[in-house]
Amino acid sequence: MNTLQPLSAGLTEAILASTMPEKLPAHHVLLRPGQVARRVYFLETGLVRGYTLLHGREISSWFMQAGDFVISILSFFTQQPSEEYLELLEPAVVHSISYDQLQRLYHDFPEFNFIGRRLIEKYYVLSEQRAQHLRSRTAAERYALLVRDFPTVFQRVALHHIASHLGMAPETLSRLRNKLS
Numbered sequence: 001m002n003t004l005q006p007l008s009a010g011l012t013e014a015i016l017a018s019t020m021p022e023k024l025p026a027h028h029v030l031l032r033p034g035q036v037a038r039r040v041y042f043l044e045t046g047l048v049r050g051y052t053l054l055h056g057r058e059i060s061s062w063f064m065q066a067g068d069f070v071i072s073i074l075s076f077f078t079q080q081p082s083e084e085y086l087e088l089l090e091p092a093v094v095h096s097i098s099y100d101q102l103q104r105l106y107h108d109f110p111e112f113n114f115i116g117r118r119l120i121e122k123y124y125v126l127s128e129q130r131a132q133h134l135r136s137r138t139a140a141e142r143y144a145l146l147v148r149d150f151p152t153v154f155q156r157v158a159l160h161h162i163a164s165h166l167g168m169a170p171e172t173l174s175r176l177r178n179k180l181s
Helices: 009-018 073-078 101-109 112-134 139-150 159-165 172-180
Strands: 020-024 028-032 039-045 047-054 057-065 087-088 092-098
Touching: 009 020, 009 092, 009 101, 009 172, 039 101, 047 159, 057 112, 057 159, 092 101, 101 112, 112 139, 139 159, 139 172
Parallel strands: none
Antiparallel strands: 020 092, 028 087, 039 092, 047 057, 047 087
């Protein structure tokens, strides 16, 4: 967060006092459909996948790795039940803060509002880019963008998860990888 704006000593102390670090195993589910997202997570290490079920099929919406914030946007900010899963794909160290603690930080430290806004802008832009790519890019272009933005994805994420994220069948992804390799 210091890269977005230097944190005051008081804000740094309040954030450290509010966060809960945890070591969690691979395949741990941070959130399930029907649950309300009560926490936002910062990934110190590990990899998280956000996905939904559509007619019994898992559709991977996004992947976040070390250095990213992980949140179910709709559920967290509306405090309504989630429609998505948040699952660790690797063992992880996460730091989390509750919705109420976050609201207190915004209230008590006005400079924290700037950081919150910048983070929301960053993740909103990523979400919009993904939606545009699914609507307007070819399968080969979506594949190339994913590899450019996340070069280790094929070493860290199962092929069927990557295929669903790219909006294609695993067989199509395999053919595309062989063709472009």
